[in-house]
Amino acid sequence: MGRFKLNKVLLVTLLTFFLLFTFTSSFFAAEKQIVVLSINDFHGSLAPSGKNVGAAKLADALKTEKSKDPEGTILLSAGDNYQGSAMSNLLYGEPVSAVFKEIGIEFSAVGNHEFDWGIDRINKWEEDGNIRFLCANIYDKRTGQPVDWADPFVVLDRKGVKIGIIGLATPETEYKTLKANVENYEFRDPVATLEEWVPQVKNAGADIVIALTHLGSFQDKDGNVSGEAVDLCQVEGVDGVISAHTHQRVSGFANGKPIVQAYYNGRTIAKITFTLNENNQLISAEPSLDNLYERPDTLKDDANTLAIYQKYEEELKPILGKVLGKTTVELDHDRYAGPSLLGEWVCQVMKDRVGVQVALTNGGGLRTNIPAGEITAGKLYEVMPFDNTLYTMKLSGADLKANIEHGIMNEDIGWVQIAGVKVTYNPEAEAGNRIVSMVLEDGTPVEMDKYYSVVTNDFMATGGDNYNFENAIDELDTFIPIRDALMEAVEKAGTLSPKRQNWLAEVSQMKTYVVVAGDNLWDIAMKFGSTVQKIAELNNLSNPRLIFPGQELLIPAE
Numbered sequence: 001m002g003r004f005k006l007n008k009v010l011l012v013t014l015l016t017f018f019l020l021f022t023f024t025s026s027f028f029a030a031e032k033q034i035v036v037l038s039i040n041d042f043h044g045s046l047a048p049s050g051k052n053v054g055a056a057k058l059a060d061a062l063k064t065e066k067s068k069d070p071e072g073t074i075l076l077s078a079g080d081n082y083q084g085s086a087m088s089n090l091l092y093g094e095p096v097s098a099v100f101k102e103i104g105i106e107f108s109a110v111g112n113h114e115f116d117w118g119i120d121r122i123n124k125w126e127e128d129g130n131i132r133f134l135c136a137n138i139y140d141k142r143t144g145q146p147v148d149w150a151d152p153f154v155v156l157d158r159k160g161v162k163i164g165i166i167g168l169a170t171p172e173t174e175y176k177t178l179k180a181n182v183e184n185y186e187f188r189d190p191v192a193t194l195e196e197w198v199p200q201v202k203n204a205g206a207d208i209v210i211a212l213t214h215l216g217s218f219q220d221k222d223g224n225v226s227g228e229a230v231d232l233c234q235v236e237g238v239d240g241v242i243s244a245h246t247h248q249r250v251s252g253f254a255n256g257k258p259i260v261q262a263y264y265n266g267r268t269i270a271k272i273t274f275t276l277n278e279n280n281q282l283i284s285a286e287p288s289l290d291n292l293y294e295r296p297d298t299l300k301d302d303a304n305t306l307a308i309y310q311k312y313e314e315e316l317k318p319i320l321g322k323v324l325g326k327t328t329v330e331l332d333h334d335r336y337a338g339p340s341l342l343g344e345w346v347c348q349v350m351k352d353r354v355g356v357q358v359a360l361t362n363g364g365g366l367r368t369n370i371p372a373g374e375i376t377a378g379k380l381y382e383v384m385p386f387d388n389t390l391y392t393m394k395l396s397g398a399d400l401k402a403n404i405e406h407g408i409m410n411e412d413i414g415w416v417q418i419a420g421v422k423v424t425y426n427p428e429a430e431a432g433n434r435i436v437s438m439v440l441e442d443g444t445p446v447e448m449d450k451y452y453s454v455v456t457n458d459f460m461a462t463g464g465d466n467y468n469f470e471n472a473i474d475e476l477d478t479f480i481p482i483r484d485a486l487m488e489a490v491e492k493a494g495t496l497s498p499k500r501q502n503w504l505a506e507v508s509q510m511k512t513y514v515v516v517a518g519d520n521l522w523d524i525a526m527k528f529g530s531t532v533q534k535i536a537e538l539n540n541l542s543n544p545r546l547i548f549p550g551q552e553l554l555i556p557a558e
Contacts, residue, residue, distance in 0.1 A: 358419070
């Protein structure tokens with residue numbers, strides 16, 4: 001009898017376990033996963049260099065990830081695909097299209113740099129790369145309708161799940177690309193646009209909705225996410241946001257929605273894993289990043305992509321490999337860090353090429369350092385991938401000051417780079433009122449109502465980065481490519497050894513001198529290797545003869 005009871009208990013236990021196992025297995029078997037992999041701001045970074053792993057390794061990493069679930073994985077780009085490297089620029093993005101096709105990237109947002117060569121090329125990129133561009137918030141001013149060269153959204157069917165993808169461009173495109181290339185387009189508010197299109201995508205059957213955008217985001221060390229793309233997470237019906245533009249690593253949540261950004265240049269892959277139940281209801285959405293540049297030893301080259309890269313490398317070798325000269329020092333540059341040696345050298349070349357008093361260029365137009373050693377044509381394409389030209393004008397001292405002010409400590413666009421005018425600024429002052437003094441190269445103070453000869457680039461001259469030269473006179477686009485001027489300067493010099501001139505310097509970098517009895521400004525100027533005019537301008541002395549013991553004077557840095 002005892003044995004019977006024991007067997008009965010054992011039987012009930014086994015039956016219960018079996019039923020529980022069957023139920024649990026059925027439950028998990030009913031779940032579906034959709035994996036969305038994305039890159040952004042690739043900028044034609046086909047070659048391995050530094051943290052850039054190169055197209056062949058990026059391709060293998062993406063293919064490997066997709067092979068885990070081919071049916072449920074979608075590959076996307078968030079824009080700025082083509083502009084940025086010599087290999088891509090010389091062939092207007094053709095090598096990038098070949099690589100994207102090999103990888104299997106299906107859709108792309110429209111980045112601001114997709115406009116750099118005119119929007120007419122987008123149809124060829126779609127055809128050659130087997131890719132479609134998505135954008136819902138760019139309207140043609142001439143028709144009042146959404147542009148016809150990009151679809152506002154798409155709905156895919158993967159594993160029986162309908163995935164809606166809505167494309168969005170950043171409104172900053174209006175001033176972060178050449179004005180002539182976007183003057184016919186209106187970039188509407190992304191949040192309002194998304195609110196308009198989400199219901200339509202839902203009506204088209206979408207179970208989940210993803211915003212594929214070229215809008216910026218940032219993430220701090222505590223995981224908090226900020227930036228214009230974050231506002232999209234507040235839109236009802238949006239299940240995930242892919243951001244770009246700011247070249248950041250982002251993997252987090254905003255309003256409970258996942259948001260990602262995959263750094264730039266193909267260094268990182270962003271991933272959002274959507275889990276749905278048997279009724280295609282969203283259970284969870286998890287963001288993550290794979291920082292490829294942190295694990296270079298684990299990466300391998302995809303053979304097909306490597307062959308594509310080597311084909312173009314061989315084709316362009318006579319151009320890109322040409323050694324123009326060398327530099328004995330590194331020409332460093334970081335547009336967000338301040339004035340740079342590279343920026344000063346470029347501006348000096350611009351100034352000398354057209355024979356003007358002052359040169360200005362935007363920090364964002366220079367994309368990489370020039371290391372000490374040989375300088376090739378390919379390197380100068382990397383430094384200045386944009387086909388900007390030298391643009392001359394005459395500008396009042398007041399407008400010159402206003403434009404330099406605009407480029408000081410500008411967290412949005414980076415720092416202006418200058419040559420030909422010594423500018424001191426106070427970083428503690430409010431934006432727009434930081435400049436303390438402006439003195440020309442010959443020591444003459446800049447007068448607000450006097451005109452000076454200036455050169456900039458055609459991007460800035462026409463409103464790029466929100467610089468304003470509307471009051472300029474005698475404007476002339478020379479149509480001389482700045483890159484060509486740089487190449488000529490290197491070849492002519494043979495060897496470069498530029499030194500920092502500190503054309504743009506903080507007041508804190510100045511020396512301070514306390515006047516003593518018997519001093520005069522002339523003697524003080526001689527003592528510090530400066531001039532009366534420079535010291536008077538820096539200290540706002542209306543009468544240089546009136547100085548007094550105990551008075552503190554700022555002495556210009558030389």
